[in-house]
Amino acid sequence: MVEILWLCGPSGVGKSSVGYALFEQLGPHAAYVDLDQLGLCHPAPADDPGNHRLKARNLGGVHAGFRAAGTRQLVISGLVDDAAGVASHVARLPGADVTVCRLRADTDQLRARFERRGWLLNLLEESVRNGRDLDRTDFADLVVDTSGLAVPEVVAKVRATGWPPPAPAPLADAPPAELPAVELPAVELPAAAGGSVLFLCGPPAVGKSTVGFEVYLRKIGADVPVAYVDLAQIGFCRPAPPDGTLTAHNLGRVWAGHRAAGASHLIVTGNVTDRAALARYRAAIPAADWIVCRLRADAATLTERVMLRGRGGGPGIMGDDLRGRPEAELRGRAADIVRTAGTLDASALGDVAVDTDARDVAEVATLVEEAWPGGGICRRSVH
Known part of the structure; x- marks a missing residue:
């Protein structure tokens, strides 16, 4: 079983920074991926302008690689807007126990962080609206308020929720666990492979x-x-x-x-x-x-x-x-x-x-x- 923590929230709230900082604190057999990095593809379909279906497919692919390499804890950062969006991604993650953690921030804090980031400023108002919409939902398992907190403080707050759960203690007479040799699954290329x-x-x-x-x-x-x-x-x-x-x-x-x-x-x-x-x-x-x-x-x-x-x-x-x-x-x-x-x-x-x-x-x-x-x-x- 791979324990997955999915950090979601509006753009600029700090998902990637918190996700990577959390990954750095985890022990061996941990991995991290930013969903945005899996969807940099143009043009996006008219009915999926955020490339969410593409990200879900690619997430399933890299999860298979991480899992085969022995990953037991995976941190994902990425934008999802409702329970259906989470479910479409989780369906491609066999053998995973997914905890969804929504990061939020007060409107003024979100504006300030977005502006300090200094890029894609044209999306600021959309991010603010998205943050307000997310505050009216209850699909996440955990909600962590990041207002006024630095990244290390947010990481500490996330870990205080109890993730990752403690691993079961080995039996006293059980031999030390050994990970199997890495056998990465085959990549299924489309018929028009090449490019x-x-x-x-x-x-x-x-x-x-x-x-x-x-x-x-x-x-x-x-x-x-x-x-x-x-x-x-x-x-x-x-x-x-x-x-x-x-x-x-x-x-x-x-x-x-x-x-x-x-x-x-x-x-x-x-x-x-x-x-x-x-x-x-x-x-x-x-x-x-x-x-x-x-x-x-x-x-x-x-x-x-x-x-x-x-x-x-x-x-x-x-x-x-x-x-x-x-x-x-x-x-x-x-x-x-x-x-x-x-x-x-x-x-x-x-x-x-x-x-x-x-x-x-x-x-x-x-x-x-x-x-x-x-x-x-x-x-x-x-x-």
Whole structure:
């Protein structure tokens, strides 16, 4: 049985921040996923503008991977608006005991948090209305008021409700439990499997997620059927199976959902350091046209970006292990990242190398788009 805590509530209330912070406090055999990361696919159906059915399907896929990897506690953060919405997702989670916890905040607090977040401000009033509507429902098992509380205080309040429930004590004469070897379930691809994949890799802090999401938004603007996956966001699991096998499995599952929803193009961002790791991700999406684009930067640029991330600059991404770290630690991490970048440069990993030095996000995104006009393979460096 997998114990699942589902954190729901209006946009901006803190679901993702609280969910990831709670995941960090759990012991081994825990996992975390943000539903929004499973539904980044355009266009959404007219009768499901929030891609909720797609998210439910993809949630079932990654849950199967987590469960096979030994997960016993799974934290999910995501927006649902009623009991029917919860039921449609839970139906895809066999072997799970789901507790729904609704986070709420006073209207003024919700407005302030949304504005402080600084993005998608056009959805602020919709979030406020959604929060009021949710306050009139009773479908959640737990309700936690987050007004005036920082994230650690909300996490403490959630855990004070008794989740996760204590594990049953083992029998005195029972041998220690051993998890079975990981056998990830097969990915069922739709008949029209394939598509065109842009895989953005490179050293940490080079700007993969920022550039990849910018390209994704441009494809949406051009009305291209496109999806986006950040590998880091679909692989939060302890202990993670070695060699990225779980993340590769989840990538295949999520792309199967996006492909069935009509996406023809996929943008993937993530860390790969060798061709063997890259081959695992390719194998997760068979029959697709791939282009692997490696972003690069010199030592000074990478160090500057690491220090910026440490001070809170750049997009707030769950699992960012640079944000808020002491300067001495950041400089040590920067040195490690520079060495990683040198190894990647020496290996010439990827089909295309794009230099990001002295270029803003828009400029780099344009170069990446030029290297991926139709999803075909080309082998050159862009300077």
